[in-house]
Amino acid sequence: MGPSGSELTRRIRRARPPHGISLFWLGQSSWAAVLDTGRVIYLDPYLSNSLSRTHGWDRLLPVPFQPEEADCDLVLITHGHPDHLDPDTVPGLARATAARFVIPSAYAPRLEELGVDPARIVPLDRGQSTDVEGVHVEAVPAFHQHPRNPQPHAVGYVIRHGPVSVYHAGDTAYTLEVRDAVAAAAPVTVALLPINGLRCCLTAEDAVFLAADAGAQALVPMHYGMFAENTADPYQVAVHARRLGVDVRVLVVPFLGGLAATGEDVRGPLSLVD
Numbered sequence: 001m002g003p004s005g006s007e008l009t010r011r012i013r014r015a016r017p018p019h020g021i022s023l024f025w026l027g028q029s030s031w032a033a034v035l036d037t038g039r040v041i042y043l044d045p046y047l048s049n050s051l052s053r054t055h056g057w058d059r060l061l062p063v064p065f066q067p068e069e070a071d072c073d074l075v076l077i078t079h080g081h082p083d084h085l086d087p088d089t090v091p092g093l094a095r096a097t098a099a100r101f102v103i104p105s106a107y108a109p110r111l112e113e114l115g116v117d118p119a120r121i122v123p124l125d126r127g128q129s130t131d132v133e134g135v136h137v138e139a140v141p142a143f144h145q146h147p148r149n150p151q152p153h154a155v156g157y158v159i160r161h162g163p164v165s166v167y168h169a170g171d172t173a174y175t176l177e178v179r180d181a182v183a184a185a186a187p188v189t190v191a192l193l194p195i196n197g198l199r200c201c202l203t204a205e206d207a208v209f210l211a212a213d214a215g216a217q218a219l220v221p222m223h224y225g226m227f228a229e230n231t232a233d234p235y236q237v238a239v240h241a242r243r244l245g246v247d248v249r250v251l252v253v254p255f256l257g258g259l260a261a262t263g264e265d266v267r268g269p270l271s272l273v274d
Contacts, residue, residue, distance in 0.1 A: 074133045081144075085110060143201055144173070166220075173202060191216035
């Protein structure tokens, strides 16, 4: 039997690295980032099985912990799809923590509908940056124009902390706008990139190209393995990197696994459950 949800959140908080940023994958596009300052950030947290109710999609990975067990200082949300802006996760996070929520301004009203005090919402649109809770965050364009539920205001985020930078792409396809914006933000230490290739997201091959544009030291696949209806093989990313001759380390992180990024290297995978 693994650790309880509350123990997991305590382990994340205690995973503060001596230098740089530690990252732990909570499934889909959900990550917990821990800075050497002790700040904990949740990115696109999906801590429920809400899509089973709304779309008939059951999650294949267990809920790592309940939103009411959360322990974070900042929440970053890239766009309005419910596996990123989750209606069953946000209210619990708002109640359990004093975290502030960074989100594109078009989606801020949805946070208020879900019970987040407007004073805790930090609107951040593509091309903008902010320093909030001791964390520097930049919003870069994403292209996620799903024909049935387009997300024209979707973004990715670049977190910068000393010599370490983490690019979380949210959901995006590979376009000239995305390529140019990511190249302007280069180099990054770690690129967290979707690979499912469906519903206007990167394919495994696209992820290699975008990681190269970002000058990424490490490419970490995400947005797979959560739903049988929408997944991909993360190990194909390394196959494409070798075929294309792209010099990037592909690091496949297991569920509740992670990595540690410093100015010198990227170490992983780590584990929250060992």
